[in-house]
Amino acid sequence: MKERPLLPLFEAMQSPHIAVVGDFMLDRFIWGKATRVSPEAPVPVVLAQQEECRPGGAGNVVANLLSLGAKVACFGVIGDDDSGRQLQTILQELGADVSGLICCPHRPTVEKTRVMAQNQQMVRVDRESSAQLDQQTQSEILAALENANWDAVVVSDYAKGVMDPISAAVVLDLAKQRELPSIVDPKHLRGADCRGASVVTPNRQEAELWAGKSLVDLPALQAWAPTAIRETGLSALLVTLGADGMLLCEKDQVVHLPTAARQVFDVTGAGDTVVAMLAYALAEKTPLETATYLANVAAGLAVAKVGTATVSKAEVAAQLASANPGQKTIFTAQPEALGLALAELKKKANRLVFTNGCFDILHAGHVRYLSQSRQLGDALIVGLNTDASVRRLKGDERPINSEEDRAFVLAALECVDLVVLFADDTPASLIQQVKPQVLVKGGDWREEDVVGAEFVRAQGGKVCILDLLPGRSTTSVVERIRQR
Numbered sequence: 001m002k003e004r005p006l007l008p009l010f011e012a013m014q015s016p017h018i019a020v021v022g023d024f025m026l027d028r029f030i031w032g033k034a035t036r037v038s039p040e041a042p043v044p045v046v047l048a049q050q051e052e053c054r055p056g057g058a059g060n061v062v063a064n065l066l067s068l069g070a071k072v073a074c075f076g077v078i079g080d081d082d083s084g085r086q087l088q089t090i091l092q093e094l095g096a097d098v099s100g101l102i103c104c105p106h107r108p109t110v111e112k113t114r115v116m117a118q119n120q121q122m123v124r125v126d127r128e129s130s131a132q133l134d135q136q137t138q139s140e141i142l143a144a145l146e147n148a149n150w151d152a153v154v155v156s157d158y159a160k161g162v163m164d165p166i167s168a169a170v171v172l173d174l175a176k177q178r179e180l181p182s183i184v185d186p187k188h189l190r191g192a193d194c195r196g197a198s199v200v201t202p203n204r205q206e207a208e209l210w211a212g213k214s215l216v217d218l219p220a221l222q223a224w225a226p227t228a229i230r231e232t233g234l235s236a237l238l239v240t241l242g243a244d245g246m247l248l249c250e251k252d253q254v255v256h257l258p259t260a261a262r263q264v265f266d267v268t269g270a271g272d273t274v275v276a277m278l279a280y281a282l283a284e285k286t287p288l289e290t291a292t293y294l295a296n297v298a299a300g301l302a303v304a305k306v307g308t309a310t311v312s313k314a315e316v317a318a319q320l321a322s323a324n325p326g327q328k329t330i331f332t333a334q335p336e337a338l339g340l341a342l343a344e345l346k347k348k349a350n351r352l353v354f355t356n357g358c359f360d361i362l363h364a365g366h367v368r369y370l371s372q373s374r375q376l377g378d379a380l381i382v383g384l385n386t387d388a389s390v391r392r393l394k395g396d397e398r399p400i401n402s403e404e405d406r407a408f409v410l411a412a413l414e415c416v417d418l419v420v421l422f423a424d425d426t427p428a429s430l431i432q433q434v435k436p437q438v439l440v441k442g443g444d445w446r447e448e449d450v451v452g453a454e455f456v457r458a459q460g461g462k463v464c465i466l467d468l469l470p471g472r473s474t475t476s477v478v479e480r481i482r483q484r
Contacts, residue, residue, distance in 0.1 A: 007320050008404040009286065010294060010313075013069070016283035020062050021075035021145055021171055022156030022163055022185075024101065025110040025128075026087040027056030034117035046117045055090055056112055057272075058156035060310075061185075064276030064298075066094050067310040070283070075100035075145045076162050077107070077137060083127075084109035100144040102137055110160050130160045138162075142170050152181045152283035154275055155197070159187040172196040181282035185275045191232030198282060199236040201275055207239050218244065218256060225249035236288055238278070240271055240299070248292045255289065257296045273302040273311050314340050338433055341418060349379035349417070354436035354452075356383030356427040358390050360399045362409050365469035372466050373440040374415035381418045381434055382410055383427040392425060426451040437461045443468045 029052045034044040055063050058076055065072045074096050078084030080103050087109060091098050110128040114121050133141075141162070145153070153175050157163040168189055173196065175182035181198040191210050194200045208215050210228060215221045218241075225237050226249055239247040245259040277298040281291035297319055301311045318340040345352070353376050359366055374380040384407055390399040399406065407419045422430045431439065431452035439456040443465055447453060453463045 013284040016151040019150040022058035023158035023160035024076040025057035028113040060272040073097040079109035080105040155184040165193040351377035352436040353377035353438040355440040379417040
């Protein structure tokens with residue numbers, strides 16, 4: 001996981017179908033300013049300026065999954081009230097399937113109202129019923145889940161009455177029968193209730209409730225987790241630790257991932273982001289340790305936002321791309337991900353240089369060419385042909401090296417600031433996305449034949465043709481290898 005770039009794996013993930021069953025809520029935010037203390041009591045007076053509603057609880061898991069690109073179906077209850085209708089509308093507008101949300105006339109929609117001032121939460125007001133669902137409603141939810149098609153299932157337990165040990169067992173057995181991953185985010189469910197889940201994600205406080213004792217530091221958690229797995233029959237346990245990161249335990253193997261957050265503004269809903277990324281990655285058959293690493297990156301982005309915020313696939317991709325020099329790559333040139341990467345690059349680079357090629361077997365000619373290209377501006381972006389486009393251009397025997405390996409080697413060069421894979425025969429579309437000030441090609445090209453030249457000049461940029469180092473080419477290297 002740490003020796004290879006994660007971006008090829010992450011950006012290759014598609015749009016899996018994921019079912020989310022549990023406690024759906026409406027999160028209401030009242031934003032304002034607090035500049036004085038009430039004369040009636042020693043509390044701040046908040047002057048309300050804006051109000052916003054977002055999906056909360058299991059709904060926040062859904063919102064995060066949709067932001068990552070998954071297709072999501074919701075299974076739970078809402079009340080026959082304005083809050084329930086509002087929640088349902090928000091989820092539908094985000095793109096979720098809400099046909100599995102059952103309307104219960106005799107219980108209110110769970111609603112949490114947070115009053116915010118200067119990006120700080122001043123007070124929270126809850127409206128809810130946590131009574132256990134009646135058997136008929138519970139059966140309707142489980143029947144709808146059984147009749148649905150999905151690639152992974154999330155049990156989002158907020159102790160509001162939708163999930164109990166029996167219904168959780170039904171969901172997990174269904175996933176096991178289908179040989180599909182299941183993720184449990186527990187509140188009142190305990191370890192034995194989650195037997196059969198692919199991974200269970202308690203926070204520190206929930207882990208202490210399981211253990212029946214305080215787990216004040218990392219060594220205490222590391223000692224407890226393997227025992228908890230053996231005693232409850234769980235497959236894996238991921239304990240979320242806030243500022244201390246995460247602890248992943250599979251049998252006797254315990255891995256600690258320090259927090260990926262650079263600055264923490266609000267931890268509200270960060271656990272939902274973790275669960276969403278785990279479900280998304282596991283549905284795409286990603287190994288659990290790798291899925292956990294991605295979840296840690298996503299959580300670090302979530303806590304840097306205020307409120308029940310979502311994290312997009314593009315944001316995670318951009319974060320992975322900037323994590324270290326070996327991951328300076330945006331794969332598949334997704335417009336949103338590339339836009340974020342370019343925005344970060346432009347903060348330190350006024351003059352962008354662009355070139356492109358196959359770069360199949362990197363040799364001295366390539367390195368000299370790329371180094372000279374970088375000297376023409378403040379940052380060098382390299383468009384790299386995918387394997388499929390190389391085959392179309394050069395035949396079925398090429399490329400020698402995969403697109404992942406070619407991108408990884410290019411990104412390791414100090415003179416290269418960003419590598420972008422493109423699947424078209426020409427980089428015309430990519431050049432229009434990048435909008436470079438300088439477009440560079442090798443001396444085997446005439447300026448009038450360079451793809452994108454007219455566009456760059458129309459934007460006020462220029463085209464540069466660089467001399468090639470004689471006798472150096474991938475084709476000649478391959479031929480010499482064959483002759484020997």
